[in-house]
Amino acid sequence: MQNEKKCNFCGKEAEYDGKTKFGPWAYMCKICFMKNGIGLGLGRGQKLKKEGKEND
Ligand SMILES: [Zn+2]
Incomplete structure (x- = not known):
């Protein structure tokens, strides 16, 4: 199982x-992140890793 x-x-x-x-x-999912998040970056937020395409 993935977590x-x-x-x-x-x-x-x-x-x-x-x-x-x-x-x-x-x-947050993407929509809720747009609505409720304050952005990406140090001390703000990060994108969760998903298996598959997005490697970073
Ligand atoms: Zn959501």
Whole structure:
């Protein structure tokens, strides 16, 4: 099993782990990250690794 993360807001597959505009960090899917995240970068958020294409 992968350790699949779920979006803390809507329960879908999370794509980001980041700080929300509310303060605490959360796992977020893309949509919730756009709505609730404060961006990517050090101290803000990161994209979760997904198996497959995206290697970085
Ligand atoms: Zn979501």
